[in-house]
Amino acid sequence: MFTYFSWINNLYVCLFIICSFVICAQSDVPRPRGVPLSKAPLYAANKDFTCFDGTLTIPFAFVNDDYCDCFDGSDEPGTAACLNGVFYCTNAGHRPQNIPSSRVNDGVCDCCDGTDEYATQEGCPNICEELGKEARYEAQRIAELHKAGNSYRLELIEKGNKKRSEMGEQLAQLEKDKAEAEKIKLEKETLKNELEAKENDVLKVYREAEELERQKKAEEEKEQMIKEATEFFNKYDKDNDGILTKEEMMEISLFDRGNDGEVDEDDFKYFINDNDTVDKETFVSTTWSMVKPLQMMQQNTFKAPADDDDEHEPEPDDEPYDISKEVANEDTETEDENADVGPHEDAEELDEADEEPVQKSTYDEETQKLIDEASEARRQYTDAERTVREIEANMRNIQDNLEKDYGLQQEYATLDGQCLEFEDKEYVYKLCLFQKVTQKSKNGGGEVGLGNWGEWAGTDNNKYSAMKYTNGVSCWNGPQRTTTVAIQCGLETKLLSVSEPYRCEYKMEMSTPAACDELSLPQHSSHDEL
Numbered sequence: 001m002f003t004y005f006s007w008i009n010n011l012y013v014c015l016f017i018i019c020s021f022v023i024c025a026q027s028d029v030p031r032p033r034g035v036p037l038s039k040a041p042l043y044a045a046n047k048d049f050t051c052f053d054g055t056l057t058i059p060f061a062f063v064n065d066d067y068c069d070c071f072d073g074s075d076e077p078g079t080a081a082c083l084n085g086v087f088y089c090t091n092a093g094h095r096p097q098n099i100p101s102s103r104v105n106d107g108v109c110d111c112c113d114g115t116d117e118y119a120t121q122e123g124c125p126n127i128c129e130e131l132g133k134e135a136r137y138e139a140q141r142i143a144e145l146h147k148a149g150n151s152y153r154l155e156l157i158e159k160g161n162k163k164r165s166e167m168g169e170q171l172a173q174l175e176k177d178k179a180e181a182e183k184i185k186l187e188k189e190t191l192k193n194e195l196e197a198k199e200n201d202v203l204k205v206y207r208e209a210e211e212l213e214r215q216k217k218a219e220e221e222k223e224q225m226i227k228e229a230t231e232f233f234n235k236y237d238k239d240n241d242g243i244l245t246k247e248e249m250m251e252i253s254l255f256d257r258g259n260d261g262e263v264d265e266d267d268f269k270y271f272i273n274d275n276d277t278v279d280k281e282t283f284v285s286t287t288w289s290m291v292k293p294l295q296m297m298q299q300n301t302f303k304a305p306a307d308d309d310d311e312h313e314p315e316p317d318d319e320p321y322d323i324s325k326e327v328a329n330e331d332t333e334t335e336d337e338n339a340d341v342g343p344h345e346d347a348e349e350l351d352e353a354d355e356e357p358v359q360k361s362t363y364d365e366e367t368q369k370l371i372d373e374a375s376e377a378r379r380q381y382t383d384a385e386r387t388v389r390e391i392e393a394n395m396r397n398i399q400d401n402l403e404k405d406y407g408l409q410q411e412y413a414t415l416d417g418q419c420l421e422f423e424d425k426e427y428v429y430k431l432c433l434f435q436k437v438t439q440k441s442k443n444g445g446g447e448v449g450l451g452n453w454g455e456w457a458g459t460d461n462n463k464y465s466a467m468k469y470t471n472g473v474s475c476w477n478g479p480q481r482t483t484t485v486a487i488q489c490g491l492e493t494k495l496l497s498v499s500e501p502y503r504c505e506y507k508m509e510m511s512t513p514a515a516c517d518e519l520s521l522p523q524h525s526s527h528d529e530l
């Protein structure tokens, strides 16, 4: 491999040097001013000249007569007469050049051999030898850099290919693991469903018994309430006619809500609306619910709601009756009931299998055993499900990486995830290759995302000469931040510079041996066109 690349390299340097001599030797071939050697035969002095676009044939004397005849400017290569003309300078000793013919004799030296300024007295010096020497020196330096970096690049290629094939193997293994994990998940699900069905059956008996119990209790409470209300009513229904009149009600001190020593019209309005009397049935079903709390308060067994309990502060030792608590208890009972029923068909909704849905003491040994078994089955199913999810996430990750373009020969594959830092006066920049770019102010504050891996964005000749990171944090009143990383050959993978040429558009320069490809060096040939 080394011999092959060295040979190419030497060939390139030799070609470059030989070409310069060839151009030197051929630059004497007679042709009109500004015409490249390759086009000399089209300008034969003994023939009429035909414009390159074929639209017109003119006497040869019209060529370079400072008058534009051809639409394509081909008759005036050596003057500024045609707007679209092209002037060719041989630049012997350096690279030939094509310049717009409008620059001919414009007082500015464009060609290093000075041929574009032939009309001025002082002319332009020929500095091609000097520039050519510098260019050859630079070309030599770059060729040597590429040669030196190439061996590192070959290592990167080897490692990259290895990494890729390992990823392929991992993926194949994960496929197998996934199939196995899915099988286990299905088994666990079947087992869980079976055990939950059994569990549900036994809990049904408990739920029914509890429901009966609840209904019985409610019935008893209702009876008790009717009893109390009736007793109260009878006590004040002096004439025992089943109706409380206003006179009879005036005896009920509880009705004196204003505490002014008498039961007045306002009080009546409150308890019996605009009626004059209340019968026993209405009293029991409606009025009693207003009277009872007052009675309890009077007996100091009512704990008023937090807001207005100042006036009725219960004694610390008292065990106050709390009507709201009674309601709350009912709620709790309902919740408990649900909790007991916990491991029923809705069990999937439980977040974690370790959540204890039952109060063990509530159930007989056999029921408890079934509940425990179902809980364990739920736990195992959740675990199996998680395992499948984890394998799938791993697979997605590897698949994403396998889809990434790591260069023609995988030379960039091992650089994925490698982070490079660069500090300037204000910021620390971090480029994590194929992942993201961030910026952190030295004055504190968090990292600002300057873009996530997007795509290769080099030239048509070499798309791997630049990377683009897009969709960074939005700029204030502006677009999302983006970063372009220009890549060049270097013996180390590192950041060389960071700049922000336009607001929130960042430019990084990075060197890496992955870019040291001798074969991709610009090709110089004996061809005299640019």
Ligand code: MAN
Pocket: 439, 448, 475, 476, 500, 503, 504
């Ligand atoms: C921050 C930095 C700068 C950027 C401005 C835009 O200060 O991210 O690079 O130019 O925000 O407001």
